[in-house]
Amino acid sequence: MLPDRFKKFTRRLVWLFIACCFICYFNLEYLTDFFGKESQVIVNRFVINTPGCRVRFLRNPKKPVPFVEPIHVLQCNRPQLIAPRHKDGNNYFVASNVEENLQCKSWLMERQDHRSNKYILEREFNLSRHGNEPIQVDSGHQMFRIQCRNDENDIKYNDVIFFMPPPCEGQKKTPSYEQRPERLSVMILGIDSMSQMHFQRSFPQLTSFLDYVPHTFFLGYSRVGMDAYDNLLPLLSGLRPDELERRCLSVNKSTYDNCGLLWDTFKTAGYSTSYGEDTAQGIFMDGKAGFQKQPTDFYLHPVMLEMDKHTRYSLDANELINCSGGRQFFDVLNYFIDKLSFYMKSAPFFSVFWHSQGVKDYYHYARRLDVDYVKRLKRLLEMDILDNTLVLLMSDYGLRSDKYRLTYNGMREESQPFLLAIYPDWLQAKYVFAMDNLKRNAHNLVTPFDLHATLNDVMDLNLLKDYHVENRTEILLGYPPKKMPRGVSLFLPLPVKRNCDSAGIPSHYCPCNDLTEIPTDDGVVLRTARFLISSINGLIAPYDKCQKLRLYKVMLAYFVDLGESSFVYELRLRVRTIPGDGLFEGTARLTDTFHLTGPITRVNEYRSQSYCVNETSSKMYCYCLN
Structure with a gap:
């Protein structure tokens, strides 16, 4: 009897071991997170894995990002007094939530060009706090600007509404679709x-x-x-x-x-x-x-x-x-x-x-x-x-x-x-x-x-x-x-x-390229950083009111891995500049000279620093003279 019991006990141990292996395998990511180690299963996973490109899987943060401020619920704090309504082929202004008597103007508009509209017709109407009937306007596709003032001449409503009646x-x-069922x-x-x-x-x-x-x-x-x-x-x-x-x-x-x-x-x-x-x-x-x-x-x-x-x-x-x-x-x-x-x-x-x-x-x-x-x-x-x-x-x-x-x-x-x-x-x-x-x-x-x-x-x-x-x-x-x-x-x-x-x-x-972090004080890194700053200054040179930027610090530096068969040498850098405290990233290819492999991008806000430049392509680089 003892050998049979021993065999049963051994089989149970084997099945228990197999079950534990399965549990550990399918919970490896959780276990490695728990013990503070990176899961090799996740690190080595690729979302794209073809002979031409491999893109590594990126893990989402498990917890809320601590340094990103939550955005509070934002709602427009002014009332929507007038809404457009289409009924029986006609357009109407329908008023609601009117708490005081108002004198209103509306301007019928149409597009003039890509920078302006033109006013076609102006009309006046009143809104009462005791209730209002729908106000009929012309039919069809229309656009109106409306402004309403109270008895003290304060603006209480200012809006643009438009009508898009259903097709007749x-x-x-x-x-x-019935005429052309093959249309997508x-x-x-x-x-x-x-x-x-x-x-x-x-x-x-x-x-x-x-x-x-x-x-x-x-x-x-x-x-x-x-x-x-x-x-x-x-x-x-x-x-x-x-x-x-x-x-x-x-x-x-x-x-x-x-x-x-x-x-x-x-x-x-x-x-x-x-x-x-x-x-x-x-x-x-x-x-x-x-x-x-x-x-x-x-x-x-x-x-x-x-x-x-x-x-x-x-x-x-x-x-x-x-x-x-x-x-x-x-x-x-x-x-x-x-x-x-x-x-x-x-x-x-x-x-x-x-x-x-x-x-x-x-x-x-x-x-x-x-x-x-x-x-x-x-x-x-x-x-x-x-x-x-x-x-x-x-x-x-x-x-x-x-x-x-x-x-x-x-x-x-x-x-x-x-x-x-x-x-x-x-x-x-x-x-x-x-x-x-x-x-x-x-x-x-x-x-x-x-x-x-x-x-x-x-x-x-x-x-x-x-x-x-x-x-x-x-x-x-x-x-x-x-x-x-x-x-x-x-x-x-x-x-x-x-x-x-x-x-x-x-x-x-390119999402296919792996990045390997390298020291920011390396000589080639510093030469590349100066090349990036020189390239930015070349872009803003035509604008007299933009100050010339200087390198303050190399924040990050990466070697761009283009694959074993590539003999090209590329570096990706993040640099901080003065004046303006701008953060810029760029990738440069190193041959006999430096070459940019794409635009230099700004990765922090510049807000009103570039008020003196209107061109979108140059605003992020410009720090305007006071």
């Missing part, structure tokens, strides 16, 4: 300064909602330029800003009207088009040429411009989050999208909506948007708009300033914006090869140039049929590596040997 049968200019609409929902990791930290409810819709998260999406303009322009044009400058702006009197942006192409293909941002200093406006003519069928910028000039007030001390009346600028953008949803439901559309206020300046602000975006997508789902729409929920880069940006994770996240595609079920069922490629490409380097090629395919879904995908794949594979197109449709297989150079990603933004 006689007004439809685009073919309906496009909606780009942009959130400024949102990295992949920050999206995961800030949008838990939206992440849960995605379980109910088909979607793909692109882990290798990368920025290709410094700001929103540099990263959105390749999506809309397929070109870098300098290429568009040569091909279009230099011959079109410096406006974007005839540059062949995607909304122009979609409009020619029979789509309705719309574009809106929650700021007047938009992607194509802040120091840019703008549009002489209205670029899309529905365009929010004239409203935001009027608010910015006449009715804006700020919620925060830094004046980065703005209100008009009782609404934040972001609420105005949401209202614009809501009203457009009736048009989206009836006919194919191409739309771009971009949100930047608050989210690009405050680390914790993004968490306040989680529910808003769930509501947005839920409404699109309930209205069946998602049944015929490709939604790109995306960003341009990660946080570029704030204290979190100064951490190692913050520095790496800056070049890894999030990109998420939501699409209807029938797209996967009907275009199997194309959608399989799209899902596989989630684990390769992806850029805005690829999105441009992808959206061009959306205009003609015949290109997504299996035999077309096979033929186009053969053509793509036939290109020599150095002649591979910079932008490749995500419905085709991206080259497995794709690297940052072939994808059009400057080395300074």
Whole structure:
């Protein structure tokens, strides 16, 4: 009996040992956190692991970042006295919450050009604290500025409202989905300064909602330029800003009207088009040429411009989050999208909506948007708009300033914006090869140039049929590596040997390169730092009011690992300059001389230091003379 008992006891010990191994393996990250050691399982994990690029997994902070101040709940502190209402073909001002008698003026406006509106008609009306009937105004798409004063002549209400009546049968200019069932609409929902990791930290409810819709998260999406303009322009044009400058702006009197942006192409293909941002200093406006003519069928910028000039007030001390009346600028953008949803439901559309206020300046602000975006997508789902729409929920880069940006994770996240595609079920069922490629490409380097090629395919879904995908794949594979197109449709297989150079990603933004910290007092490091400062001074030399910068200290220095087969030597530095206490980062390639591998970026705020310069590309470098 003893041997049998011993055998049973031994078997139990073996099973217990195996169970303990499984428990330890699946809780290794927790155990290593508990004992204060880094988990090798996490450290060695790659989100991209191809012959051309390996991007390491970044761990989110387990606890709240201690040095980042929480943002308090901010609400507009003035009442929303008047709201627009459309009923039976007519537009009305509907007043509420009026606590005293008011004398009001309204100005009917229309867009004049990209920097101004013109007033067409002025009218006066009174509001009573005892109640008010709706005030009828003209019908159709209209924009009004309204100002109300009390008996003491104090301004009590100052706002801009606009009307977007739902489409009438006689007004439809685009073919309906019933007429063209093969049409796929496009909606780009942009959130400024949102990295992949920050999206995961800030949008838990939206992440849960995605379980109910088909979607793909692109882990290798990368920025290709410094700001929103540099990263959105390749999506809309397929070109870098300098290429568009040569091909279009230099011959079109410096406006974007005839540059062949995607909304122009979609409009020619029979789509309705719309574009809106929650700021007047938009992607194509802040120091840019703008549009002489209205670029899309529905365009929010004239409203935001009027608010910015006449009715804006700020919620925060830094004046980065703005209100008009009782609404934040972001609420105005949401209202614009809501009203457009009736048009989206009836006919194919191409739309771009971009949100930047608050989210690009405050680390914790993004968490306040989680529910808003769930509501947005839920409404699109309930209205069946998602049944015929490709939604790109995306960003341009990660946080570029704030204290979190100064951490190692913050520095790496800056070049890894999030990109998420939501699409209807029938797209996967009907275009199997194309959608399989799209899902596989989630684990390769992806850029805005690829999105441009992808959206061009959306205009003609015949290109997504299996035999077309096979033929186009053969053509793509036939290109020599150095002649591979910079932008490749995500419905085709991206080259497995794709690297940052072939994808059009400057080395300074390349997520594939590992960084090894080196001493900041090394001689080569100091020479590189002086080269960076000299490069900055060269950029501000044309501006007499900008002071020449000097190197105060090298804060960090990294050796950029470009792979075993590379004989190129690159250093990435963070330097502090005086005057102005600026923090700048740049990557320099060392050969016989120094060469920048991308723009030098500023990673701390400069606020009013550059008040004497209007050019956006130079403001971050300039410290103005007193």
